[in-house]
Structures are given as C-alpha cells and as structure tokens.
Amino acid sequence: MISLLKVEKITVKYGVIPAIQELEFEVERGQIVALLGANGAGKTTTLKTIMGVLRPVRGRIFYDGKDITFLPAPQRVRLGIALVPEGRGIFNRLTVRENLLLGAYHRRDQEGILQDLEEVYRLFPRLKERENQVAGTLSGGEQQMLAIGRGLMSRPRLMLLDEPSLGLAPLVVRELYALIRRIRENGVTILLVEQSAPMAIGVADYVYVLETGVVKIAGTPQEVESLEEVKKVYLGG
Amino acid sequence: MFSLSYFLQQSMNGIILGCIYALLALGMTVVYGILRLINFAHGALITLGAFFMYFVFFRLGLPFVAALFLVLGFGGAMGLVLDLVAYRKLRGGPEVALLITSLGFYTFIENFTKLIVSPQPYAFKTPEFLATLYRTPYLTFRTVDVFIIFSSLLIMLAFHLFVKRTKLGIAMRATAENLEVANLMGIEVNRVISVAFVLGSAIAAFTGFLWGAKYGQISYDMGFLTGVKAFVAVVVGGVGSIPGAMLGGFVLGLAEILSIAFLPTRFAEYRDGIVFAILILVLLIRPSGIMGIREEVRV
Amino acid sequence: MKRRIPQELWFVVGGLVLFGALFVAEKTLNRYLLHILILMGIYSIATVSLNLTNGYTGLFSLGHAAFMAIGAYTSTLLTFPVPLREAYDLPRLPWFLGGPDAAWSFFPALLVGGALASCAALLIGAPVLRLRGHYLSVASLGFMVIVVTFAKTLKGITRGPMGISAIPLYTNVYWTFLWLFITMYVVWRIVNSRFGRALMALREDETAAQVLGIYPMKYKLFAFVVGAFFAGVAGGLYAHLTKAIRPFEFSFTLTFQIVVMLIVGGMGTMSGPVVGAVLLLALRYALKPLEEHLKLYGLIELVYALLLIVIMLWKPEGLVGRKRVSARGRQERKEEGEWARFSILR
Numbered sequence: 009m010i011s012l013l014k015v016e017k018i019t020v021k022y023g024v025i026p027a028i029q030e031l032e033f034e035v036e037r038g039q040i041v042a043l044l045g046a047n048g049a050g051k052t053t054t055l056k057t058i059m060g061v062l063r064p065v066r067g068r069i070f071y072d073g074k075d076i077t078f079l080p081a082p083q084r085v086r087l088g089i090a091l092v093p094e095g096r097g098i099f100n101r102l103t104v105r106e107n108l109l110l111g112a113y114h115r116r117d118q119e120g121i122l123q124d125l126e127e128v129y130r131l132f133p134r135l136k137e138r139e140n141q142v143a144g145t146l147s148g149g150e151q152q153m154l155a156i157g158r159g160l161m162s163r164p165r166l167m168l169l170d171e172p173s174l175g176l177a178p179l180v181v182r183e184l185y186a187l188i189r190r191i192r193e194n195g196v197t198i199l200l201v202e203q204s205a206p207m208a209i210g211v212a213d214y215v216y217v218l219e220t221g222v223v224k225i226a227g228t229p230q231e232v233e234s235l236e237e238v239k240k241v242y243l244g245g
Numbered sequence: 246m247f248s249l250s251y252f253l254q255q256s257m258n259g260i261i262l263g264c265i266y267a268l269l270a271l272g273m274t275v276v277y278g279i280l281r282l283i284n285f286a287h288g289a290l291i292t293l294g295a296f297f298m299y300f301v302f303f304r305l306g307l308p309f310v311a312a313l314f315l316v317l318g319f320g321g322a323m324g325l326v327l328d329l330v331a332y333r334k335l336r337g338g339p340e341v342a343l344l345i346t347s348l349g350f351y352t353f354i355e356n357f358t359k360l361i362v363s364p365q366p367y368a369f370k371t372p373e374f375l376a377t378l379y380r381t382p383y384l385t386f387r388t389v390d391v392f393i394i395f396s397s398l399l400i401m402l403a404f405h406l407f408v409k410r411t412k413l414g415i416a417m418r419a420t421a422e423n424l425e426v427a428n429l430m431g432i433e434v435n436r437v438i439s440v441a442f443v444l445g446s447a448i449a450a451f452t453g454f455l456w457g458a459k460y461g462q463i464s465y466d467m468g469f470l471t472g473v474k475a476f477v478a479v480v481v482g483g484v485g486s487i488p489g490a491m492l493g494g495f496v497l498g499l500a501e502i503l504s505i506a507f508l509p510t511r512f513a514e515y516r517d518g519i520v521f522a523i524l525i526l527v528l529l530i531r532p533s534g535i536m537g538i539r540e541e542v543r544v
Numbered sequence: 545m546k547r548r549i550p551q552e553l554w555f556v557v558g559g560l561v562l563f564g565a566l567f568v569a570e571k572t573l574n575r576y577l578l579h580i581l582i583l584m585g586i587y588s589i590a591t592v593s594l595n596l597t598n599g600y601t602g603l604f605s606l607g608h609a610a611f612m613a614i615g616a617y618t619s620t621l622l623t624f625p626v627p628l629r630e631a632y633d634l635p636r637l638p639w640f641l642g643g644p645d646a647a648w649s650f651f652p653a654l655l656v657g658g659a660l661a662s663c664a665a666l667l668i669g670a671p672v673l674r675l676r677g678h679y680l681s682v683a684s685l686g687f688m689v690i691v692v693t694f695a696k697t698l699k700g701i702t703r704g705p706m707g708i709s710a711i712p713l714y715t716n717v718y719w720t721f722l723w724l725f726i727t728m729y730v731v732w733r734i735v736n737s738r739f740g741r742a743l744m745a746l747r748e749d750e751t752a753a754q755v756l757g758i759y760p761m762k763y764k765l766f767a768f769v770v771g772a773f774f775a776g777v778a779g780g781l782y783a784h785l786t787k788a789i790r791p792f793e794f795s796f797t798l799t800f801q802i803v804v805m806l807i808v809g810g811m812g813t814m815s816g817p818v819v820g821a822v823l824l825l826a827l828r829y830a831l832k833p834l835e836e837h838l839k840l841y842g843l844i845e846l847v848y849a850l851l852l853i854v855i856m857l858w859k860p861e862g863l864v865g866r867k868r869v870s871a872r873g874r875q876e877r878k879e880e881g882e883w884a885r886f887s888i889l890r
Contacts, residue, residue, distance in 0.1 A: 059429055085431030097426040099419045106415050113416060114431045162431065283678045334857055340677045341604045345807060346856040352800055353849035359842030465842070469796065470689075476682060511697070518693030521686030528683055529671050 010073050012037045012166055012197050013058065018067030020050075020057050027053040028221035030067070035166070035214075040188065040198045042208040042229075045218035051201040052094055054218070055168045058199070059091045060084045071166070086114050090164035094171050096155045100144030104135055107143050107154055111161030121161070128157040131187070149180035156187065160196075167191065169200045173207060185211050209233060247507070250383040255506040256499065261390055261459060263498025264397035268452050269475035270482065270490035271404060272445025277476075278421030278485055279438055281340055285347040286327055287449055288472020289354035294320050294450025295463040296362055299369060309372060316454055317447040324446025328439050351469065359465035366464035369457030389458050396455070400448060401491055407444075408487060417441060421485070470517060474501075477524040483537030492535055497523070555732075559725055566717045578717065579785070584825050585720035586781045589727045591805045591817035593774035596731050598803075599811035600740065601767040602747030603673060606799055607684035608775050610691040611661040613794035615776025616783040617695065617702055619657035620711050622648040623784070628710060633703060650714040654723070654780040661776025662769045664691075669768045673761065688799065695791035707790030708783075715785040723781060724818075727774045732814060734770065743767055797845070804852045810862025819864050824848065 013035040020028045028050040035041045045051050056062045058069060060081035068077045076084055090111070098107050108128060112121045129136035132153045138146060143154060152172055159167055169188070173181045185207055192198055202208035209215055215232045217225035225232060269287065276284050297319050302312040327350060335342050375389040408414035420427040420437045428434045456471070457463045474497065482493020501520055505513050527534060569581060590612060597603045621634065626647050629636055636644035648656075672683045695702050702708070734740050742763050745753040750760055783789045801824070809820020828844050835843045855862065 061425065061429055081428055082431040082433050091429050093426055093429060097423065097429070099422045099426070101422050102415065102418060106419075109412070110415060110419055110427075110430060110432070113412065158430070281678075283682060331853065331857065338860075341602075341681070342856060342860060344604065344678050344681055345803070346853060348800065348803070349849050349852035349856060351849075352845060353853065356842035356846035356849060360840055360846060364841040473682065473685065477686075480679075480682075514697045515693055518690045521689045524686045525671065525683055528675060528679060532675075532679075 009037065010070075011035060012072055013199065014070040015054070015058065016068045016070065018054075018057060018064040018069065020053050020062055020064050026221060028057075028218075031218075031221065031223060033216050033223060033226070035197060035199050037197055038192065038195065039213040040192050040200060040211055042212035042215045043199065043201045043218060044203070044205050044208060044215060047203065048220075049218040050221040051203075051218055052170055053221075055091060055170050055199070055201055058168060059089060082114060085162055088163070088165035089168065090159040090162045090166070091168040092155045092159045092170060092172060095174065096148075096151045098143045098151055098154050098158065100142070102143055103140050104143055104146070104154055105139045108135070108158050108161050111158035112163075115162070120163075124161055124163065128160055131160075131190070132157055148175050149177070149183070152176060152180075152184060153187075156191075160191070164196055166197045166199065169198060171201055171203060173202060173204055181207060251506070253383050254385065255502055257384060257386060257390065259499035259502035260495065261393050261498070262502055263495035264393050265452050265455055265459075265471070265494075266475055266478045266498045267491040267494025268397055268400060268448050268455075269472065270478040270494040271401065271487065272448045273475050274479045274484070274487060274490035275417065275421065275441040276438075276445055277479065278487075279417070279424060279434075279441055280332065280336070280343065282332065282343040282347065283476055284327075284445075285344070285469075285472060286350040286354065287445065287475065288468035288470075289351045290320055290323060290446050290449035290468070291453040291456060291471055292358055292463070292465060292468040293323060293354060294453030295369065295457045295467065296358060296367075296453075297450065298454040298457065299367060299463065302372070303370065309374075313451070313454070316450050320450025321443040321447035323450070324442040324444075325439060327446070328442040332442075333435070333438075351472070355465055355469065362465065364465065366462050369461055369463045371458045371461065375458060393455050393459060396451075400451070404444070404448075405487070413437070413440060418487075474520050477520055479534075480524060480532075481527050481534055483534030486534075486536040489534055489536030496535070555725075555729060562721060562725070563718070566721055570717055580825065580829050582715060582717055582720045582781075582785055584822050585717070585724050586715075586778050586785065587802065587805060587821040587825055588818045589720075589724050589774055589778040589781070590802050591809065591821045592724070592727050592731055593771040593778070594802055594806050595811060595813075595817045596734065597767050597771040598806065599813070599816075600731075600735055600747065601743045601764060603764060603768065604677065604681045605684040605768070605771075606681045606796075606803070607668075607686075607688035607691075608771075608802055609794045609796070609798040610688040611665065611772040611775035612779030612782065612798065613691055613695055613791070614661040614664055615654075615657035615779030616789050616794070617657075617708070617779075618660045618776070619653040619780030620708055620783045620789065621701065622653040622656060623650060623712055623714065624708070625712060632708065632710065634708065635701060650719065650784065654777050657780040658773040658776035661779070662773045665769045665772030666765065669765045670761075673764045673768060685796065685799075688794075688796070692791050692794055695794070702791070705791060707788060707793075709788035711783050711787045711789070713784060713787055715781045720781055720785075723774075723777055727777075728814065728818075730770070730774075734767075735814070739763070739766075800845075801848060804848045807860075807862055808851055808855050810865030813862070813864050816862050816864040820862070823863075824851075 011034040015031060015033050017030045017032050018028060019026055019030055031050070031054060043051050043054065053062060057064055060079060064077065068075055070076070071087060071089065076087070099110070108125060109121070112124065115121055134150055135153060135157055138150070143151065146154060156172070172184055176184065188198060188200070188211055200208055200212065209229045209232065212229055215227060215229055216223050217232065225235060269291070273284060273287050276282055294316050298312060298316045301307050301315050302309065307315070331346055331350060332343060335346060371387070371389050375387065375392055377388045379386055408418055416427065416432045417437050417440065420432060420434055424434060456467065478493040478497040479490050480493070481496055482491065483489030497520065500523060501516060504519050505516055570578065573581065590608065594608050597605050622637070622641070624634055624647060626636070626645055637646050642648065668687050672680060672687065675683055696705050742753065742758045745756065745758060746760055746763055754760060805820035805824045806817050807820070808824065809818065810816025827847065831844050831847065834840060
C-alpha cells in the first residue's frame with residue numbers, strides 16, 4: 009500500500025538561502041513519525057511546505073498517491089491534512105468554541121461538525137468548561153489542547169504537529185503524548201516535529217533527524233537511540 | 246447660549262456625525278485589521294455613494310428603497326474592483342506601497358468625479374418624507390436625523406451579528422488576527438478579504454447618502470477629510486477592535502461637534518485641526534486607543 | 545580618496561553647464577516658459593528634500609506641504625515691503641527682527657523660512673517619528689491639516705483664507721537653481737556618508753539598525769529636519785514667484801503632487817525626484833490648455849493619480865530607480881510580520 013505522505017527531494021528557499029535541500033522521507037498510514045532536529049534544521053519549514061504555505065523550488069510532495077506540490081493550502085485541508093502550528097497558533101481573541109468551529113471551516117456537514125465538536129469536548133473536558141472563554145486567557149497546556157482539538161475538527165487523516173511540547177510543563181507534556189497516542193488509535197496518521205527528543209522518540213514508530221535541511225539520521229526509535237551522536241546531542245549523553 | 250437645549254441639540258449633532266464616523270470606521274477597521282492597509286480610497290466611496298444616490302433617486306426617480314439597495318450594491322462592487330485590481334497585486338509587499346496606491350485611487354476617484362460630474366457642489370435635497378421638522382422644547386430635529394441614527398444602529402447590529410455568529414464573520418475575525426494561521430487552516434483568505442472590502446465599501450457608499458441627506462450638499466472632495474477622520478476614529482477606538490471602531494466614531498463625532506459648540510465662535514474653523522490634534526494626542530498617550538488590545542502595541 | 549574627486553567634479557561641471565544653460569534660457573525664453581522652468585526648479589527642491597525623508601530614510605511623511613507653507617509665510621512676512629504692510633493688514637516686524645521699518649532681503653528671508661520649518665519639524669518629529677509606517681503618514685498628514693488650519697485662522701499674521709498677495713517678485717532662475725544645486729549637494733553628501741548609510745539601514749530594518757548601534761531617533765529627526773528646511777526654502781521661493789499665497793494652496797493636493805513626482809521619478813535615487821518633477825510639471829502645462837478650454841477640471845490631477853497607480857502596480861521603483869533586492873524574502877517578512885501585527889510604535 010502506498011504511503012500516506014511521500015516527500016520527494018524537496019528544496020525550499022528563503023530568498024536565496026535554502027532552508028531544506030533535497031529532503032526526502034515517507035510517512036506510512038497509521039504511523040507516528042517524528043521529525044527531530046535543532047533550531048533552524050528546517051523542521052517547521054518542512055511542515056509548512058507539506059501544508060502548502062511554502063512552495064518548494066524543487067521536488068514533489070505526494071499525498072495518498074496524489075501530487076499536491078502546488079495545491080493551495082485550503083485544498084490540502086479538504087484532502088485531510090491538518091497542521092497544528094508552532095506556538096499553538098490559536099486565535100487569542102476568539103472564544104474556544106469559535107476556534108474549534110474554525111477548524112471545520114471547509115466542512116459543510118453541520119451535523120458532523122457538531123458531533124465532532126462533542127468528540128473533542130469528550131477528549132478535552134477542560135475545553136468544554138471554557139467553551140465561551142476567550143482563547144487568550146487559557147493556560148499554555150489548554151491552548152495546546154485547543155490547537156490540537158481544532159486540528160481534529162477538520163477530520164484529518166494526516167496531522168502535522170509542530171513542537172507541541174514547547175513551553176509546557178513536563179506533566180502536561182506527558183498528558184499531551186498520551187493524547188497523541190489516542191489520536192493515532194483513532195486512525196489519524198501523525199507527523200510530529202519536536203526539539204525535545206526523548207518524548208518524541210518514545211512515541212514514534214519511525215524517526216528522522218534533520219540537520220541544516222537534510223536528513224542526517226533515519227531509523228526506528230531503537231536504532232536511532234543507540235547511535236552515539238544522537239545520545240550526545242539530543243538525549244544528553 | 247449655553248443652555249440645556251443647546252447642549253442637547255449639539256449632542257444630537259455630535260451623535261449623528263458620530264454615526265457616520267462609526268459606520269466608516271467599521272468598514273475601515275475590517276480591512277485594516279486584515280491587510281494593515283489604511284484605505285484612503287474608502288473616503289472616495291463616500292463621494293461615489295452620494296453622487297450615485299443623487300442620480301438614481303433624484304434624476305432617475307427610482308423609489309427610495311430600491312435606490313438605497315442600488316447604492317449598497319454599487320459601493321460593494323467598487324470595493325471589490327479596488328481589491329481585485331489593485332490591492333491584491335500589492336499584498337505581501339511593503340505596507341507603504343498599499344498606502345500610496347490607495348492615495349492614488351482616492352485622488353483618481355475624486356478627480357474623476359470632479360471631471361465627469363462637476364467641480365461645483367450639488368445641492369442634495371433631503372427626500373420629502375425625511376424632511377419633516379419636529380420641535381420639542383429642548384430639541385429640534387428632522388426625520389432624517391432619526392433615520393440616520395436608526396439605520397446606523399441597524400447596520401452596526403447586523404455587522405456585529407455577522408462577525409460573531411456567521412462562519413464567514415468568524416473567519417474574518419480570525420484572518421484579521423493572524424492571516425497566516427487562518428490560511429493554514431484552510432480559510433480562503435482572499436475571499437475573506439474581498440468580503441471585507443465589499444461590506445466596508447457598501448457601508449461607505451451608504452454613508453455618502455446619509456451625509457448628503459443631512460448636510461444638504463455633496464461635492465467631489467467631500468470624502469477626503471471624512472475618510473481620514475474615520476481612520477482617526479479607528480485609532481481612538483482602538484485598532485483591531487470592531488466595537489472599538491464604532492465607539493471611536495461616536496467619541497470623535499461628539500468631540501468634534503461639542504468642542505466647537507462650546508468654544509467661542511471664532512474657533513469653529515479649528516474643527517479639522519482639533520480632530521487631528523486628538524489623533525496625535527491619542528497616538529502619543531494611549532496608542533492602543535480606548536478598546537485596543539494593549540499587549541499588541543508593544544513590540 | 546581618489547574615487548571621490550570625479551563625483552564632486554560632476555557637481556562643479558554640472559553646475560557650470562547648468563548656469564550657462566540658465567543664462568541662455570533667461571535671455572531667450574518667454575515669460576510663460578521661464579515661469580514653468582522656475583516651477584520645475586522649485587518642485588525639484590521640494591521633491592529632492594522629500595526624498596531624503598521618504599526615499600532614503602523610509603519615513604513616509606505626508607505633511608511636506610506644511611513645511612512649504614511655513615517657509616512661504618515666514619519669508620513673505622519678512623520681505624514684505626514696509627509701505628504696503630499697513631494697507632495689507634500685515635504686522636510690522638518686531639524689534640528683534642529689524643524693527644518696524646525693516647524688510648528683509650531675499651536670501652536671509654529664505655534661510656529663516658527654512659529654519660522655522662526645521663524647528664516645526666523638530667517639534668513635530670519627536671513624537672511623530674516614533675510611530676510605525678502608516679501611522680506616521682496619517683500623523684504627518686494631520687500635522688499638515690493643523691498647520692493649514694492655523695494659516696487660515698491666525699488672521700492677524702497670515703490674513704487668513706484670503707492669503708497674502710503683492711509679494712515682491714524676487715525669485716528668478718538663478719536663485720531657484722542655486723538652491724536646487726545646494727539642496728542636491730547637501731542631500732548627496734548626506735546620503736553618501738556613513739550617516740547616509742545609517743539612514744538607509746534604518747529604512748531597511750530598524751531593529752537590525754539598532755543592534756548596530758544606531759539610535760533611530762537621532763537619525764530620523766536629522767533627515768526629517770533637513771528635509772523640512774529645504775521644503776521651507778522651496779515654499780519661500782514659491783511665494784516670491786507667484787506673488788500670492790493662500791492657505792488652501794498648501795493642502796494635501798500639493799503634498800500629493802510632490803509625492804507622485806517622487807514616486808514616478810524614483811524614490812531613493814538622486815536624479816529620480818528631479819526627473820519626476822520635470823516630467824510631471826511638463827505634463828501639467830501640456831494638459832493645462834485642454835483643461836481650461838474644454839473645461840475638463842480635474843483632468844491633470846486625474847492623470848497624476850493614474851500615473852501613480854500605474855507606477856505603483858508595475859514599476860514601483862520609479863522611472864529612474866532599480867529594483868531593490870530585499871535580502872529578506874516575502875515569506876520571511878510575512879512570517880515575522882505576525883509579531884508586529886498591531887504594534888503602532890516601532
């Protein structure tokens with residue numbers, strides 16, 4: 009069966025400076041794939057390119073066999089790709105409920121949307137409590153939940169998570185990762201970008217490590233963990 | 246002279262002017278919120294709306310309500326044209342580019358009106374059914390005054406509901422807050438922007454009619470200062486806040502009228518200067534305005 | 545040091561050629577054409593001075609006409625012939641300006657006009673220049689409205705809406721182009737110095753400039769004040785050419801015309817503003833008969849606006865300018881733009 013996402017030798021530039029060069033990797037259905045790397049390695053750029061906000065100057069992106077390289081972002085959302093941006097990217101001035109509903113913007117099935125809303129509330133009871141609160145007043149962890157909930161509202165098949173653990177307390181991070189596992193169990197494929205390696209490696213089925221825009225290391229978590237460089241740089245010895 | 250009835254009379258005038266400013270500020274703030282564009286051409290739509298109404302209602306003799314809808318449609322269409330022809334091309338470029346181009350469009354429309362219609366002002370007769378005079382012990386007013394306040398409130402309410410309850414309206418607020426994330430989520434940002442232009446421009450055109458009906462005169466240059474003052478209202482009320490824009494409109498209208506009313510008559514000519522003095526003061530002392538989001542002012 | 549000499553030589557040679565040409569022009573052209581030539585010079589001064597603030601420093605000021613107004617009125621009040629003052633309701637000069645029987649000569653009057661404009665710039669600059677991009681524009685526009693309002697209302701000094709007429713005709717080609725020469729030389733020297741590079745750094749990225757140790761306010765104020773000075777001079781020259789000034793002449797329309805000239809010519813280049821001024825004035829006077837005889841009022845402004853729109857959409861760097869290569873790509877600017885979404889202050 010063809011992989012859900014196939015990134016084929018893409019090069020993305022900021023002006024004249026390449027952020028990622030000839031990047032290549034795959035994500036299989038139902039997997040959690042982790043994309044690791046230091047700041048500036050090109051992780052966020054990759055996600056944005058997959059989402060359609062950035063265009064590669066070279067290379068192709070295939071989603072479920074379809075070439076989506078030049079498809080605009082709104083259409084990619086319709087195909088089932090959802091991005092939970094770095095730093096949450098929620099709309100601070102809108103309420104929790106409005107934020108969630110926006111996740112389903114492109115959908116027309118009112119019934120389905122309301123059903124999914126209830127699902128999200130079941131997954132995140134705290135969001136239900138704060139339904140009509142302005143999103144900016146939520147705590148970091150709650151905002152992250154909101155961001156993920158919003159992503160789920162689009163009924164995605166592929167979810168792109170950009171540094172979800174950023175700025176969250178360890179306890180909250182653990183909750184978050186339990187959640188990520190649950191989402192995968194519900195049939196959503198996940199591409200996870202993180203700077204903090206241990207947790208990501210713990211939950212992933214496959215790991216890619218990026219450095220200055222290219223894949224330096226690739227393998228199963230066990231393979232990757234045992235590598236000396238990874239141990240030193242990303243796992244703290 | 247400084248009696249209660251004088252105060253009430255002037256307050257009413259201030260509120261009416263405030264209604265006009267509030268409506269204009271509304272249209273400006275949605276566009277500004279999303280595009281960071283001070284649309285100087287917004288003022289031109291006032292002029293266009295006024296003259297269009299003049300021709301459609303007085304010259305062609307169409308029924309009032311039909312004429313109103315035509316004006317709204319015309320305004321909206323003009324706004325759409327501006328968006329598609331000019332502003333879309335300049336998106337993503339330096340902010341000042343949009344400003345300069347909007348100035349160009351304003352001047353173009355102003356002089357187009359001057360050229361095609363007339364360099365002389367036209368008398369805009371208040372429609373008869375709006376001209377009834379009412380005298381109360383404290384206040385003298387005409388139906389048109391009530392009409393302006395009523396229709397303004399109606400439009401503001403409709404807009405508020407649109408922006409809070411409809412999918413498109415929420416999407417507009419989201420896009421105004423963070424265009425990139427909105428795009429990421431599959432919101433067709435270009436469509437949202439076009440809607441913002443259409444709505445704002447339709448309202449501006451309607452305001453042109455209100456102005457003509459109230460002040461009795463329309464001219465090719467009636468839109469410039471009013472348009473800029475609408476932006477002052479946006480700043481006073483708080484950039485980025487839709488209720489703020491409306492509030493700012495009222496505050497500015499009242500401030501402009503009442504300050505002239507209670508200063509000696511020779512100060513009447515300072516009217517425009519006072520408005521801009523208020524702008525500079527607000528920008529210096531409280532740049533986020535009355536209802537602006539405070540944390541976003543500090544870089 | 546070796547490379548410097550040829551460039552300054554341009555100025556000397558250019559200056560000599562210019563004055564030679566002017567001499568010929570004065571002897572041969574009729575009054576109408578001479579008038580237009582002088583206007584070209586005056587508008588060039590205004591445009592070049594605006595270029596310093598807008599083009600090189602990136603401060604989009606819309607209030608330039610205000611400085612011209614200040615310069616015009618100030619120099620006029622100084623040079624106005626004593627015997628006529630009473631008849632025209634104009635005040636006599638106070639003791640520290642020479643006393644009731646004094647009327648200044650042209651050059652010093654122009655200087656004072658420019659100096660007063662600079663003072664105004666200093667005053668208004670301190671608060672306004674802190675503002676971001678378009679807030680600066682609207683605030684400067686507001687300032688202009690305030691100045692014009694004062695011109696209309698301080699009737700004791702300015703004669704209000706009627707304006708001042710019977711101003712002595714002091715302006716001629718020589719004065720005008722001498723001042724243009726001075727203006728361009730000064731701007732050229734500023735731009736090609738360390739100072740000028742700092743200004744341009746500010747224009748590109750203020751935060752980066754600060755990191756390099758450049759205090760934005762100091763530099764912005766300087767550019768603003770110098771620009772205002774020459775605008776004031778231009779105003780004074782204008783007043784003594786047209787022999788009459790009224791407040792509404794210094795309104796937004798004037799600023800708009802200068803802005804169009806600057807942009808069509810090319811912001812941020814030395815010759816751009818002059819090209820723009822010459823071209824657009826030539827256009828104006830070519831179309832003037834059409835406008836007047838066919839009663840097509842508004843035609844000239846319309847064409848100006850159209851030109852502006854066309855240039856902004858298709859050749860924003862102006863006729864003379866070259867496309868600026870921005871090191872930061874569009875994507876980056878869009879991204880980091882989110883941080884500064886509603887910030888009004890830089």
